[in-house]
Amino acid sequence: MNIERFCVKFLARPGTTLDDAVFIEVFHEWIRRHTLPGILLDVADYRHVPDGPGIMLITHEINFAMDYSEGGFGLLAQRKLGQGTTQQERILELVRATVTFGALLEADPRVAGQLSLEGGAFQFLSNDRLALPNTADGFAAIRPDLEATAAVIYPGQAVSVARLDNDPRDRLTLVVQAGTVDMQTVAGAVGALV
Amino acid sequence: MLNGNQPKSTWKANLGDIIPLHLAQEIDEFETQMELRRQGKVDEKVFAEMRLRRGAYGQRYDNGRRHDGEKSQDIPFPNVELTKGPDTKWEAPGMQRIKIPYGGLNGEQMDVLADIAEEYSDSILHITTRQDIQLHFISLDDTPDMHRRLAAVDITTREACGNSVRNVTACPLAGICRDEAFDVTGYANETAHYFLGHRDVQDFGRKFKVAFSGCAQHPCGLTSMHDLGLIAKTRVVNGVEQKGFEMYVGGGLGAVPHLAKLFDEFVPAEELLPLSQAIARIYARYGEKRNRNKARIKFLVSKLGLEEFRRLVLEERQTLENDPDWTNWIEHIESYNEAALPEPAFGEPIELGEAFEQWQSTNVYRQRQAGFVAVTLALPLGDITSLQMRRLADITRRFTGDTARTTVEQNILLRWIHEADLPALYQALREINLHASGAQSIVDVTACPGTDTCKLGIASSRGLGGELCERLANKNLQYNEAVRDIRIKISGCFNSCSQHTVAEIGFFGSSRNINGFRVPHFQVILGGEWDNNAAHYGQTFGAVPSKRVPEVVDHLLTLYMEERQNGEKFREYIARRGKKAIKAEIDRFTSVPSYNEDHSYYADWADAREFTIGDIGVGECAGEVVSLTDFGIALAEGLQFEAQVAIEKTTDQTSVDNAARLALEAMVSAAQALIKVENIDVSNDPAVIVDEFKTRFYDTELFFDPYAKGKFAHYLFNAYEHRDKPKTLDIALRLIEEAGLFIEASHACNERLQAAQLIAPVNPFTELLSRKVTAVSA
Numbered sequence: 001m002n003i004e005r006f007c008v009k010f011l012a013r014p015g016t017t018l019d020d021a022v023f024i025e026v027f028h029e030w031i032r033r034h035t036l037p038g039i040l041l042d043v044a045d046y047r048h049v050p051d052g053p054g055i056m057l058i059t060h061e062i063n064f065a066m067d068y069s070e071g072g073f074g075l076l077a078q079r080k081l082g083q084g085t086t087q088q089e090r091i092l093e094l095v096r097a098t099v100t101f102g103a104l105l106e107a108d109p110r111v112a113g114q115l116s117l118e119g120g121a122f123q124f125l126s127n128d129r130l131a132l133p134n135t136a137d138g139f140a141a142i143r144p145d146l147e148a149t150a151a152v153i154y155p156g157q158a159v160s161v162a163r164l165d166n167d168p169r170d171r172l173t174l175v176v177q178a179g180t181v182d183m184q185t186v187a188g189a190v191g192a193l194v
Numbered sequence: 195m196l197n198g199n200q201p202k203s204t205w206k207a208n209l210g211d212i213i214p215l216h217l218a219q220e221i222d223e224f225e226t227q228m229e230l231r232r233q234g235k236v237d238e239k240v241f242a243e244m245r246l247r248r249g250a251y252g253q254r255y256d257n258g259r260r261h262d263g264e265k266s267q268d269i270p271f272p273n274v275e276l277t278k279g280p281d282t283k284w285e286a287p288g289m290q291r292i293k294i295p296y297g298g299l300n301g302e303q304m305d306v307l308a309d310i311a312e313e314y315s316d317s318i319l320h321i322t323t324r325q326d327i328q329l330h331f332i333s334l335d336d337t338p339d340m341h342r343r344l345a346a347v348d349i350t351t352r353e354a355c356g357n358s359v360r361n362v363t364a365c366p367l368a369g370i371c372r373d374e375a376f377d378v379t380g381y382a383n384e385t386a387h388y389f390l391g392h393r394d395v396q397d398f399g400r401k402f403k404v405a406f407s408g409c410a411q412h413p414c415g416l417t418s419m420h421d422l423g424l425i426a427k428t429r430v431v432n433g434v435e436q437k438g439f440e441m442y443v444g445g446g447l448g449a450v451p452h453l454a455k456l457f458d459e460f461v462p463a464e465e466l467l468p469l470s471q472a473i474a475r476i477y478a479r480y481g482e483k484r485n486r487n488k489a490r491i492k493f494l495v496s497k498l499g500l501e502e503f504r505r506l507v508l509e510e511r512q513t514l515e516n517d518p519d520w521t522n523w524i525e526h527i528e529s530y531n532e533a534a535l536p537e538p539a540f541g542e543p544i545e546l547g548e549a550f551e552q553w554q555s556t557n558v559y560r561q562r563q564a565g566f567v568a569v570t571l572a573l574p575l576g577d578i579t580s581l582q583m584r585r586l587a588d589i590t591r592r593f594t595g596d597t598a599r600t601t602v603e604q605n606i607l608l609r610w611i612h613e614a615d616l617p618a619l620y621q622a623l624r625e626i627n628l629h630a631s632g633a634q635s636i637v638d639v640t641a642c643p644g645t646d647t648c649k650l651g652i653a654s655s656r657g658l659g660g661e662l663c664e665r666l667a668n669k670n671l672q673y674n675e676a677v678r679d680i681r682i683k684i685s686g687c688f689n690s691c692s693q694h695t696v697a698e699i700g701f702f703g704s705s706r707n708i709n710g711f712r713v714p715h716f717q718v719i720l721g722g723e724w725d726n727n728a729a730h731y732g733q734t735f736g737a738v739p740s741k742r743v744p745e746v747v748d749h750l751l752t753l754y755m756e757e758r759q760n761g762e763k764f765r766e767y768i769a770r771r772g773k774k775a776i777k778a779e780i781d782r783f784t785s786v787p788s789y790n791e792d793h794s795y796y797a798d799w800a801d802a803r804e805f806t807i808g809d810i811g812v813g814e815c816a817g818e819v820v821s822l823t824d825f826g827i828a829l830a831e832g833l834q835f836e837a838q839v840a841i842e843k844t845t846d847q848t849s850v851d852n853a854a855r856l857a858l859e860a861m862v863s864a865a866q867a868l869i870k871v872e873n874i875d876v877s878n879d880p881a882v883i884v885d886e887f888k889t890r891f892y893d894t895e896l897f898f899d900p901y902a903k904g905k906f907a908h909y910l911f912n913a914y915e916h917r918d919k920p921k922t923l924d925i926a927l928r929l930i931e932e933a934g935l936f937i938e939a940s941h942a943c944n945e946r947l948q949a950a951q952l953i954a955p956v957n958p959f960t961e962l963l964s965r966k967v968t969a970v971s972a
Binding site for chain 2: 005021024025028029031032039041042043044045046047048049050051052053056058060063065069070078080127128129130131167169170171
């Protein structure tokens, strides 16, 4: 399999008490300080959209959103372009970037204690209907890459990779499930920059 | 089985048999031009116009710089030397505008729009005030495939931007309206397709907007503010009913709004296209080409006068060779008739409670066809997610004859709903969170993209819009009979993209310098008329700090509810109270606490960055001189206000002359204030002021707006040059608008000077020129 456009989403654990407005302040600061790798561009505020992408940090390579769309509130990372010659490298790179983002966010003093992301499971969404459609063939094509990548992300853990039963017109979505794991632990496993 | 070893599939190959040949060729040509531009074989200006004619716009920060709240930083885009237009980086994200003629969509199109929003954008579709759809944060490299996928469902982005015929809009109630003369849907669509790529619309100096309305009294078509406005009419000739249009030309909002003028009381349907074509040819031939600020057709109509313009058009019409495409569609016009599903989709009564009742009271329109209703989906600030759009496509198929329409109030309308299906429809909409009440009411605030993504935005229109929506809805004002029909529209700059000029309460973004800090402000526009196809434009009442706008709205609404007489409308109330009284009320909200006291005033809504950190540190020495300039500009604002008051109650010739004189004095006063930055002893003689302003600020380009360039200075020069010519009411109104914009430009110029920290004691002009910092406006 060989696709460039895909997303991963880590859901927030229950009990988030944060006012989303704080993300605006944090993300602008990250842009100013070049906190994340990549070319950081801008902050988009979609708080007014119900079940929408909330507050987004737009970068040249990835759109990061504190997202409320299907599946619940969480950190959605939409890969637009990036590094990696194999699909497994590309998935791992996006997971690494997302975990870096999540761990930094959880640790930010304005957020700490009010947001906890579940690192032990994530969704993989194909964002290229032509190359990887929402079909059984599409699932079969990407599953080995995702299983191999999950073994790196969750070393020594039992991991399941299942296809979400969604509308065929929606994006092919796979749920990668390990145990309960903190973002910081995942960050360590994937060599995140935190 | 999919695997990585297969040849890479492409949308071009996959959709090759589906896309109409001419559309496929256009997209291929654009892709070729992109490649040539990458190779440096197409000039960047030429490519920019090509790109715009494919609807691919630039977006904020695409010059590769962004102010982070402390300083302006370079954005290290890859391939930074490659541009897609002057000072526009190829790799920078852009905006894609998608034309939706008359706002008409079907389920298949909605599905594809959802898909491309997900894959190429940020999963948000934005409905515009001209029934288009916009996607943001798009990579130019993705546009050919995106265009192919749209073309496969009969959507084109061609001429969505650029100097051509833009989206043809129409009343979304066409065909179901209780008051229309007839259904204008087909006429709008045929007009759109006739002019799409037509040779006679390729050489305009500026864009050309067309709108259709089924009646004169409702606002849906907004024909009065369009370059070409058409209102459906019928007449009986020899016992036979004829369909035709009342035709208007030369309307437009923008910086200086013009109400369209009646060109013809009745243009038979057969003459709609040939006469429109003649108008297009006259516009292309005689319209301004070099100065884009004077290039809209409204300026040509004003310059020639309506009679001469009409004579030229009618003369041109006679020269046109017959074109079968003018009329060959008329016999099939009935094919545009929409129909409902034969039976209700569900129909069983469901108990849904008060929320459903409230939703019905604000979002449901009873069609003229008994038993059917149209339902407006109130999209917050015009936004809908890709998932919602896909689910809405299903709802459209389930409950209607597979049609929906976008509206100029940034909403979506579902038509031909069986009344018995309303509870089931409400439930379905509730499942995807599109069941908000208050459509087309005071809580349904309209906002242009503003500083979120627009390169021209000065203040955060969407940030303010979101804040007002929430506050007003929390007060349930959408159910308050007294105020529910008041429209609030917010633009990020003076360019009226939110149509703030025709709202009862409008705002446009500006900024002010407060003790060396820049503070986001909004100009308050009151008294516009949304009804009657936007027949009256509002007037400015001065600028208030952005963070105090909610207080202003609250105060105005409270006053109106307490003081209105005999059910008078908001516009009538403003007129009765008078400009001076209302301005005094608004002036109560112009103060700004010091930075140390409350620095939240120094940032915009939904933006943590300080609005202008570059102003911090202006020396005390500069402060004194600047204060003098600020003071002078404030005097100019007062004169401009007096000009408005002069023709508020009476419009006899004396009042008109007085208003025009005051408007010119306001501009001269602002110019004089700027000159005082260097020459505190500047003369009071207007001739000397104009001359000195030209030398110091125009010839040096210090006064130039980064985008409008010298446009605002020309307002002064023209007004002064023609100061002794007779004045009409139209001229006086235009001068007042121009004076307001000249004053805004003076504020901006003053702030640029301060941003560069070049106010005395150094000579700002010598220094500024040597450092070439005229573009310090971020």
